[in-house]
Amino acid sequence: MNQSVFICVNLCPRIAMDVYDLQALMGENIEAEDxxxxxxxGLAVEMQHVASLLGEARRMADMLGAYVHxxxxxxxxxxxxFGADRVHTLAAESLAPDAAVSTLATFFETRKPEFVFFPATDIGNEVAGCLAQRLKGGVxxxxxALRLDESAREIVASHPVYDGAYYLDTALAAKPQIFTVREGAFPAPLRDSGRNGETEPMDSPADLAIRARALGEADYTPPAVSLRKAARVFAVGRAGNDSESAAIGKQIAEKIGAHFxxxxxxxxxxxxxxxxIVGVNGIEIAPDVYxxxxxxxxxxxxxxxxxxKFVIAIHPDKRAPIFSWADTCLVGKPKDVLPKLLALL
Incomplete structure (x- = not known):
């Protein structure tokens, strides 16, 4: 019997995993690191916000023959x-981001989790990223959305990129695999009040110290938007202009909140x-108004x-190429037009 199982395991890796799962489900004595x-x-969130995560973790754990903590x-x-097999109660004072990272990193070093889920809150995203760095995992x-690949024992995560313009599927190579999941990604699970589980307190390290401190408001001036990313651009050329009208053009740019x-x-x-300089030999721009x-x-x-997106051209020569691609065209010398335009603002 043992040899037949041995032969089957070597011929069929999938059956080998099933045997392992069966041992886990039957309560065989398997080392904790395996x-x-x-x-x-769940950090600083109500149970209703993590219930769906617990339900999804339960579904995946049943497929892998694993436990949910x-x-x-x-x-x-x-x-x-909602699906947990064991609950580790975390002290309320350990919920500050840096304290949570230290506590979880110390705790996980001996548990070797394969998958870790956080709600995608501000604190969840912060702690998840720091924890992945501490544990040399991926995040x-x-x-x-999360999709489990049983054979590879990995999760493929769908997440937005470029401010939600696109969605990317990402699989992580490093373990543990850590994910923060947006609320509503999974349906609410059925509540099974008859489930049994274990509860144990989770201690914080004795030398834990909060490193983040509130120091008050910072004297900070945000950097100016570059010409390349400007929403409005007012540009001058030499045709029909002089230094005085160019200076007026700069005043107009300031009045309308444009880059000069x-x-x-x-x-x-x-x-x-x-x-x-705007052009191939300078800066390429894409403003709303030029x-x-x-x-x-x-x-x-x-x-x-x-x-x-919208181009307004002022030029003394009606044959100027810019009139062929401008949306609004005005034939005239800028040194005559710009002072009148400034007076209207």
């Missing part, structure tokens, strides 16, 4: 009813700095500004 357990950590300061009976934050810029001719005239006064608008300039 457990493939799933952990749900819950760490939190909430009701242990509720956690067990994916703000997950909207220009083409190569404006730079050669000394009206702008090199990092204010006002070009006295700019010829050839192919090189157009390539640097064609990302603009």
């Amino acid at each position: 457990y493939r357990d799933l952990w749900v950590v 819950y760490i939190g300061a909430g009701d242990s009976d509720e956690a067990i009813a 994916v934050c703000n997950c909207i 810029a220009g083409d190569r001719s404006a730079f050669d005239s000394g009206w702008i700095e090199e990092d204010q 006002i070009a006064a006295g700019i010829w608008g050839d192919t090189l300039h157009r390539a640097g500004a064609e990302g603009a």
Whole structure:
């Protein structure tokens, strides 16, 4: 019998895992470091916010023949009813982010969890990231879906990127695999009040010290938005302009909250700095509004500004190329037009 099992295990790795799972389910004596357990950590959240995580962890644990642990300061009976096999009660004073990281890192070093789930709250995301670094694991934050790959014993996480413009599926190679999951990602599980589980207190390290301290408001000035990312740009060129009208153009830019810029001719005239040149030979821009006064608008300039959503062109020559791709065109010398425009603002 033993040899037949041995042959089957070597011929079929999948059956080998099933035998392991059967041993776990039957309560065989397996070393703690070999457990493939799933952990749900609830920090400063109500049980209703982690119930769905417990339910999903329970579903995955049943597929893997593993156990579900819950760490939190909430009701242990509720956690067990929603799927936890063991509840580790966390002291309320250990819920500060840095204290939680130290406590969990020390606790997990001997438990070797395979999967750890946090609600995707501010504190959950912070602690999850720091914990992954401490344990040399992997982390994916703000997950909207989790898919278990049983054969590889890994979870594929779906999460938003680029401010939600796209969704990316990510699998982690390092263990433990840590995930923060957005509320509503999983349906609420059925509450089974008849489930049995264990509860044990979770101690904080004796030398634990809170490193984060409130120091008051900081004297901070946010960095200016770069020309490349500006929502509005007012640019000048040499056609129909002089130094005085270029200065007026700068005043107009300040009035309408736009970045002041220009083409190569404006730079050669000394009206702008090199990092204010718009075009292929300067900065490529994509503002909501682009006002070009006295700019010829050839192919090189157009390539640097064609990302603009709305273009207003002012030029004394009606044959200027910029009129072919501008949305609003005004034929006239900027040195005559700009003072009148400033007076209207």
